[in-house]
Amino acid sequence: MNINRIATIAGLLIIALWPLVVHDVFYQRVGALVLLAAISASAWNLIGGYGGQVSVGHVVYFGAGAYASLIVFTRWGWPPLAGAPIGVAVSLALAALVGTPTFRLRGHYFSMATIAAAELVRILASNWDVTGAAVGLMGPPVPRSVWDFSFTSPVPYHYLFLAVLLLLLWLTWLMQRSKMGFYLAAIRGGDRAARSLGVPVLRYKLYALLLSASFTSLAGTLYAVMVGFVDPESGLGILLSVKMVIIAALGGAGTLFGPLVGAVILVPLEEATNAMFGGGGTGITFIVYGAIILFVARFQPGGMAVIWRALTSRRKNRAA
Amino acid sequence: MLLEATAVVMEFGSFRAVNGASLTVTEGDIVGLIGPNGAGKSTFFNCVAGDLTPTSGTIRFKGHDVTRATPEQHARLGMARSFQVPVTFEDMSVAENVMVGAFLRHGHRNAARRVADEILAFCGLDTLANARAGSLGTPGRKRLEIARALATEPQLLLLDEALAGLTPAEVRLAIDLVRKIQQRGITIVIVEHIMEVILSLTEHAVVFHQGKVIAEGPPRQVVDDPGVIAAYLGGSMKRVRTQIS
Numbered sequence: 001m002n003i004n005r006i007a008t009i010a011g012l013l014i015i016a017l018w019p020l021v022v023h024d025v026f027y028q029r030v031g032a033l034v035l036l037a038a039i040s041a042s043a044w045n046l047i048g049g050y051g052g053q054v055s056v057g058h059v060v061y062f063g064a065g066a067y068a069s070l071i072v073f074t075r076w077g078w079p080p081l082a083g084a085p086i087g088v089a090v091s092l093a094l095a096a097l098v099g100t101p102t103f104r105l106r107g108h109y110f111s112m113a114t115i116a117a118a119e120l121v122r123i124l125a126s127n128w129d130v131t132g133a134a135v136g137l138m139g140p141p142v143p144r145s146v147w148d149f150s151f152t153s154p155v156p157y158h159y160l161f162l163a164v165l166l167l168l169l170w171l172t173w174l175m176q177r178s179k180m181g182f183y184l185a186a187i188r189g190g191d192r193a194a195r196s197l198g199v200p201v202l203r204y205k206l207y208a209l210l211l212s213a214s215f216t217s218l219a220g221t222l223y224a225v226m227v228g229f230v231d232p233e234s235g236l237g238i239l240l241s242v243k244m245v246i247i248a249a250l251g252g253a254g255t256l257f258g259p260l261v262g263a264v265i266l267v268p269l270e271e272a273t274n275a276m277f278g279g280g281g282t283g284i285t286f287i288v289y290g291a292i293i294l295f296v297a298r299f300q301p302g303g304m305a306v307i308w309r310a311l312t313s314r315r316k317n318r319a320a
Numbered sequence: 321m322l323l324e325a326t327a328v329v330m331e332f333g334s335f336r337a338v339n340g341a342s343l344t345v346t347e348g349d350i351v352g353l354i355g356p357n358g359a360g361k362s363t364f365f366n367c368v369a370g371d372l373t374p375t376s377g378t379i380r381f382k383g384h385d386v387t388r389a390t391p392e393q394h395a396r397l398g399m400a401r402s403f404q405v406p407v408t409f410e411d412m413s414v415a416e417n418v419m420v421g422a423f424l425r426h427g428h429r430n431a432a433r434r435v436a437d438e439i440l441a442f443c444g445l446d447t448l449a450n451a452r453a454g455s456l457g458t459p460g461r462k463r464l465e466i467a468r469a470l471a472t473e474p475q476l477l478l479l480d481e482a483l484a485g486l487t488p489a490e491v492r493l494a495i496d497l498v499r500k501i502q503q504r505g506i507t508i509v510i511v512e513h514i515m516e517v518i519l520s521l522t523e524h525a526v527v528f529h530q531g532k533v534i535a536e537g538p539p540r541q542v543v544d545d546p547g548v549i550a551a552y553l554g555g556s557m558k559r560v561r562t563q564i565s
Contacts, residue, residue: 179423179432182412186420189409196369196403197472198395198424254411 003312008257016162019155026275029154034267035161036222040240041247041259042168043215047208048245049253050172050181052188053103056241057114060098060121061091061213063236065220070137070230071130079147080139080228084221091217092210094121099209103202106191115238122236136231139224149225157226164222165260168215173256175211184208188254216244239286246289249296252305261304266292321380322347322476322507323368328377330363330531337363338374339531343509345476350498350508352518352539355528356552361511362404362480364528368509369401369478370394381476395424400469401478404511406461408468410454414445417453417464421471435471443467443497459490466497470506477501479510483517495521515543527551 018031044058068090069083102113125131143150151157175181183204186194191201224230234240243266251262266288273284300306323345330338338360345351353361366372368379370391379387381399389397400421409417415436422432422439440446443463448456453464462482469477483494491514498521502508512518518525518539525539529551535542542548 177429179427179429182416182420182423182432185412185416186409189411190407192371192391193403193407193409194420195391196371196395196401197421197468198392199420200392 007308011257011260019158025154028158030268030271032154032158032161032226033271034263035158035165036219036226037243037247037267038260038263039161039165039168039222040216040219041244041251041263042165042172043212043219044244045248045253045255045259046172046175046212046215047205048212049248049255049258050176050184050188051205051208052184052254053205053209054111054245055114055209056111056238056245057098057116057118058212058216058244059236059238059241060094060118061216062220062223062240063121063125063230064090064094065217065222066224066230066235067125067131067137067220068217069221069224070132070139073139074132074137075130079145079149080225081147081149081221083224084218087217087221088214091213095209095213096206099206100202103205103209115241118236118238118241122232122238125236126232132231134232136229136235139228141228150228154226157222161222164215164218169256169260171211176256180204180207185254242289246292246296248303249301250292250303252303252308255303255305258303258305265304321345322349322382323509324378324380325364325368326378326380328364328367328379329375330360330367330372331375336531338367340377341528341531341533343368343526343533345507345509347475347507348502348505349524350502350510350522352522352525353509353511353528354513354515354518354525354542359528359551360531361528363531365401365478365480365509365511369399395472395474398473398475399478400472400474400476402462402465402469402480402482404480404484406458406465408453408456408461408464410452412453413450414453414456414464415440415449418445418467418471421468424472435473439467439471442500443470444493458485459494462486462494463497466501470501474506476507476509479508481511481513484513491517519543 019028022028040062047053048055065084065087068087069080072078072083072086073080098114098117102110105113126134140148140150183199186197186199187201187204195201247262247266248259250266251260252258269288270285273288277284296303321344325343327340327342328338329336329340341364353365355361363372367374370386370389373388378385381397384397386394386397409420418436418439419432422435426432426435440449443466445463445467448460456464466482483491486494495517498508522539525542526536527534527542527548534547534551535545
């Protein structure tokens with residue numbers, strides 16, 4: 001058995017058993033938040049990492065999922081989880097709407113266009129009464145049935161998030177090995193060369209974005225289900241988009257487990273600064289993000305994945 | 321007729337890079353496009369490949385009008401190309417690069433891998449199959465680009481200075497490869513600076529100068545053409561003669 005497989009199995013076992021081993025609710029909650037962040041960063045990774053199209057507006061899909069679940073609750077009294085398919089449908093429509101024009105832009109221009117689109121949606125949501133305007137929306141104050149999926153313990157959330165994450169990683173693994181994975185890697189390597197080999201660049205970028213948007217939207221729904229509240233800042237704030245990018249880049253964009261690794265590092269760090277500094281810690285979070293951007297961009301654009309590869313190949317060389 | 325380009329004009333603003341160039345290529349040929357720097361060869365080549373849409377003129381490939389077709393439509397129809405400056409997918413392995421090409425006609429991973437392995441062996445890249453493309457030197461990259469293009473199973477292969485920047489020994493290897501490709505039944509159009517390559521490789525040479533075709537025919541004959549000599553040495557033949565005498 002090679003070292004990658006051992007590390008993967010060990011890592012997944014720790015994640016699966018975490019809430020059973022750790023009894024402190026704070027640490028259990030951090031575990032669930034790690035998985036939630038890993039879902040949205042892994043979803044971003046499909047288009048941002050594999051496809052190399054650095055979207056900094058993915059929060060619109062997250063927001064669509066979060067708002068959809070609380071809108072179906074406030075309007076019709078449905079359980080928030082029932083908003084998931086609606087959030088996904090809205091996200092698919094938004095992705096097609098945003099992707100079709102912006103995919104013609106390259107590099108920084110693409111990223112800036114995605115920021116603009118996301119900010120536009122945030123401002124609209126801040127002024128629309130269906131989305132609760134600036135006040136936001138609340139979930140069920142007390143659970144009416146198990147379908148509300150409202151628990152005081154973070155453990156059920158942990159396993160719900162883990163199931164979604166595993167589904168996403170399995171789909172990503174399938175994609176990575178298929179024609180689509182190769183085509184996305186070719187697009188990341190260079191549009192012009194990819195097109196000369198018959199790769200329909202726009203179409204494949206769109207496929208990746210649609211899949212990515214669906215799962216980002218699911219992450220948004222799961223967030224709203226767990227927290228029971230969403231407002232323009234927590235559901236559509238630009239910081240959430242930035243976080244997806246940073247987590248994926250830190251762990252290794254365009255790798256299967258990179259975003260999960262990034263989440264395992266970043267989320268506890270963020271929770272620790274929040275716990276240590278209380279409300280004033282929000283500022284510290286920005287400083288941490290800034291430092292990570294600097295570190296990744298300056299020293300290791302491939303993220304932890306490259307460091308891991310270097311470490312394991314050195315072991316192999318020593319063994320040989 | 322496999323390829324038929326008629327009166328192609330390509331303008332960038334007020335500058336006419338290609339000024340009414342025509343070219344016909346029959347199946348099984350190796351055609352060389354030559355000419356001094358800035359003659360418009362590469363621009364013309366990019367029009368044929370679908371990377372640029374010509375300002376006017378028509379390009380027909382296998383009877384289809386492809387003047388305005390996208391590069392991916394060209395690839396699907398059976399036209400493949402290399403780039404002047406090689407653009408390999410650096411993060412992927414050599415074999416994976418070739419598989420990207422093979423996926424055009426083979427949807428399944430295993431089938432694409434089989435095609436890629438065959439092409440890699442054909443191009444003499446099989447020992448490098450698992451190397452990262454970014455680790456290759458210039459000759460390797462040029463070879464990889466050709467392999468990747470061949471994996472799309474083209475009928476026409478366009479090579480844009482595929483031999484430039486190679487040492488004489490590497491040039492000979494590359495010439496052998498191009499011959500082998502022709503023996504596979506693939507028609508080749510090659511843009512080249514090195515006269516020796518054109519003389520030893522092609523049956524038909526087309527000379528570009530200032531965006532126009534000024535001579536064409538068997539390469540030996542073409543290089544003796546007074547207009548061609550003037551284009552390469554500059555000035556008119558008359559002035560050259562008077563300077564000599």
